[in-house]
Amino acid sequence: MFDTVLVANRGEIAVRVIRTLRAMGIRSVAVHSEADAGALHTRLADVAVPIGPAPAAQSYLSIERVLDAAARTGAQAVHPGYGFLSENVEFARACEAAGIVFIGPPVAAIEAMADKIRAKQTVMAAGVPVVPGRTEPGMSDAEVADAAVAVGFPVLLKPSAGGGGKGMRVVRSEDELPDAIAGARREASGSFGDDTLLVERYVGNSRHIEVQVLGDAHGTVIHLGERECSLQRRHQKVIEEAPSPLLDTAMRASMGRAAVEAARAVGYTGAGTVEFIVDADRPRDFFFLEMNTRLQVEHPVTEMVTGLDLVELQLRVAAGEPLPIDQSDVALDGHAIEARLYAEDPARGFLPQAGTVLGLVEPTGPGVRVDSSLAVGGRVGTDYDPMLAKVIAWAPDRETARARLVGALGHTAVLGVTTNAAFLRALLGDPDVVAGTLDTGLIERRGEELTAVRESSAHVYAAAALALLVESEPAGPVVDRWDVPDGWRLGEPAWTVRRLQVAGADPVTVRVRGRAADAEVAVGDAAPAPARAVRDGDRLLVTYAGESSSYALVHDGGTVWLAAGGRVTALREHERLASSAGQAGGDGAVTSPMPGTVTVVRASVGDEVEAGTPLLVVEAMKMEHVLTAPVAGTVAELGVTAGQTVALDERVALVTPAAAPEQQEN
Template sequence: MFETVLVANRGEIAVRVIRTLRALGIRSVAVFSDADADARHVREADTAVRIGPAAATESYLSVERLLDAAARTGAQAVHPGYGFLAENAAFARACTDAGLVFIGPPAGAIELMGDKIRAKETVQAAGVPVVPGSSGSGLTDAELADAAHAIGMPVLLKPSAGGGGKGMRLVRDAALLGEEIAAARREARGSFGDDTLLVERWIDRPRHIEIQVLADGHGGVVHLGERECSLQRRHQKIIEEAPSVLLDEATRAAMGEAAVQAARSCGYTGAGTVEFIVPGGDPSAYYFMEMNTRLQVEHPVTELITGLDLVEWQIRVAAGERLGFAQEDVTLTGHAVEARLCAETARVSGDRVDFLPSAGTVLALREPAGEGIRVDSGLVAGAEVGTSYDPMLAKIVAHGPDRATALRRLRAALAETVVLGVDTNVGFLRRLLAHPSVVSGDLDTGLVDRDAATLVPAEVPEEVYVAGGLLRRQGLSAGQAPRPPAEWVDPFSVPSGWRLGGEAAWTAHHFRAPGHAPVTVRVRGDVDGAEFLLAPSDETAPTVPGSAKLLPSRGPGEQTTLQLDGLTHPFAITTTPQGIWLARQGDTWHLLTHDPVDVGGGGAGAHAGTLTAPMPGTVTVVKAAVGDEVEAGQSLLVVEAMKMEHVIAAPHAGTVTELDVTPGSTVAMDQVLAVVTPVVSPDVTPAAPLEES
């Protein structure tokens, strides 16, 4: 067994691997970029090595720096986690050449299965059914388009290298093939350094089922049952569970055997996953999609139903041990469901929801606990969440004797989860897990995209604004009222709203929740019995006030309770000079202090054609120039963050009158990118200017 293992990854997966290393008595070495100097995985490792600046290409993706860190710390082996170099054959070979054991499959297996085109050909020769699609690698755009036409619409464009949904494009309209191929190549090149694409038949309402395999270096190969991964957004998994309600024992055994044959066909060792696409109406008609030659994000659900530690078996196999069990020894007990907690902001636009990467400082953190609950997390209070890396922050997992119990436990765990300072998808996940189709198990890979708009509240609840107003009122009084122990307090210096010989005055607090119109909350009286008026900032407040009461807070991130209309609303809160963060039942709101006089920065008074950055990131493509005439919906810019592209389109026909960025520009959220001045119809006569009276 190894004495020291270097973990060539970051975040929650590095923390996860370190946990097993500690249980095995193995010294752990973490690596970190400048962005992660105070990260949780750095704190929890036995030792840590700085490997470069924040840019992944100069740190986590630098083979030279990782090998140097291993040499400096005396590591005998390297665990790649998942992501970054986990499926990089050159890295596996470099480890071997440096005298290190790569805790993963042989470089040849990574290379073979990492090329989706060769992988399909290999497993097909081993008798595993595959999805109909293009053949051969290095196809030109024209050849890809011809293959798509031959297969018939709709088709799925997929990068030959990599996975995780990056670069995948579903194309239903043949007229858009050229544009989608270009976008898929660009994203694949940015994510994997390889823009080779293939095209496959799209199966409507499919289910995504994957089989976990384990193989040793002595010919032993077993499967550990399946995982249902059909709940996806833009081809990226967000909820996974094991086992699947779709499969009966016969289908499970057949798919498991197909996965074992796929692993044998490439000489696989270690932990890997064989992914299948399954028509929901006919589970027996399954097709091989790809093999992930690494540990999967969703591996905890398999661990919980099998009782096996997959990281431990990765390490034991890499150390030369045989699997200590056969296929007949594998039993599946109970049900497990996992939710991926990501740093992202949901923005509703009509019936569509855009999930955009978010960033910030974790101001307060509360992770769930309880029977059947497991949390794999890279979070700590004070951590900086940037846009340099993948947005996943943690995984909340629940296990129970049956599926209904596991789902209930996970929904409750998400309701307990609090992350203040960064927008997350916790509330969205909790509502998704209560969706009738999810509860019944009637799933497919398009469910989330179809129903996302129903799972994101269109408006900020009234009680959030009321709580914000009372909290600001409370802070104003506490922060400005002098309380010298032996001096008289001037009552006129206390901002309580009290007035001599009249009613208390209203104190106005202006808020803007990102993506929503500004709102003004007027408060008078004490917060333990206050009146409030609530209205959009550009409207007159209602004449009939409401009443509310705010119970004292127990500190930042702790619970405070608002009493409103006979109901109580408990919130976790923290305040900053810029605004207030509130969380309840998994939902988080950020109420920014709003200046109603300021009409810049994309606020309510901004120019209707002003286009702002929907997320912090980097401009990768600029398709327009000042003076260009553009059509409504025409793509002007592409902003990328956390490996996600967001297209900035013209809101209406007009002329580009401002364009403030170039390819490579780093932009902040809500930064002005461009202005499109609308076309004035010749039939419309401009209004005459008003005369002064």
């Protein structure tokens, strides 16, 4: 077994790999960019090595710098995690040339499966069914368009390289093709350095099911059952579970055999995943999608139902050991479900978010596991993927696992950064999700129901006002009544009035009088009600109008962050709020809905545009967002260029509205 292993990744997967290395007594080496200096994975590793600036191309994607770090620290092997260099055949070759073990499959297997076109041809030869489409390499835009028309709409454009849904586009009509092809190529090139596209029939009412495989260098290939990954948004998985509620024993065996044959066809070793798409209306029909020649984000659910540590097995196979189990040893125990926690705002179209982690609440309890990169004081930027953590729950049956995960998410809160935790809880409570009736289009259909902004309760506004009162009060016993800043005066106590605002809502007037331990609070037009608040470390215990709640609390400048029941609310004192909010206003101003980088500018000053005309594209965390003209008129201002970084709500363009007909006549 290896003495020292370098983890060529960051975030929660680096943390997860390092923990197994520690459990096995193996010295761990972390690498990090300048943006990740001091990140959790660098603190958990035995050694941490800086490898360059924030852009991934100059750090985590730099083969030369990663291998230099391995050489300097005496690492005998490299674990690539997922993403970044994990499926990069040149990296695997470079490791081999440097005498360093790549903890993954052989170069030939990566080559065969990294190119989706070649992968389909390989598994077809092995008798595995594939999705109808056209997979010739090197197709031009015109050939891709012709292929789409021939396959029949709707079709799916897919990058030949990479994975994770990056660059995929569903095209429903011929007139959508030019923009879809351009966008898919641009995103694929930016994510994988390869803009080759293939065209497949889009299976609309589909379920996404994948099979975990393991192979060793001694000829053994087995599968560890399947995972249901149908709950997706923009081809990115959101909730995953094992086993699938769709498959029966016969279907599981059939799909498992197909996955093993696909792995055998390329001489696969280590941990990998064979992904299938299944027609929900004809569940016995399944088609090969792709093979991921690496560990998957959702591997914990397989670990929890099999009792196996997949990272440990990867290490043992890479060290030349035979698998310690065969197919007859694999048994699935209970049910596990995983939710991905992202730095994104579902209410604003799931746009990526950034900020500093001011406070953190992570769940514990029977059957609950958290794979996280979060730590108080850590900075969440826009340089990398927005996934922060994974919350997983296991139980003897699916419904108990689902309920445990809902409860765990209710005890998950990141104060200082907007996340999708409340959305995940809403999704897990959807009737079809509860019933296990899943498909890849469910989230899109339920979008408004799942992302609707719930009005903050009066209790939250009262808690925020009381939190500010608690902080203003002197510590210890009161000596002089005149020293208490609660509005007290001779005669009737005075009210302290605050205007508090939650993003996207109108400001609310909150009146408070008395001390925090014995106060009265009036929220909006409501009558005053008895209230009290007691601070216990980073928690605030609040009773208002007869209802008691415990909040995780952080006060940062003019913002009070409160978290309870899986929902985090940021309340700002209204006078300190910036005036801009949202992409555009009625006056024609266009602001960036997320911090990021301008990748494309499609308009020029003086252009006549209609409402909805694309003006520019902003990219952050590998997600593109097209900013459009809010009104018909003339582009009067365009203050950005391609490659320029922009801040959240920064004004990037101005469209002067067209004059109304009666104004023109005058």
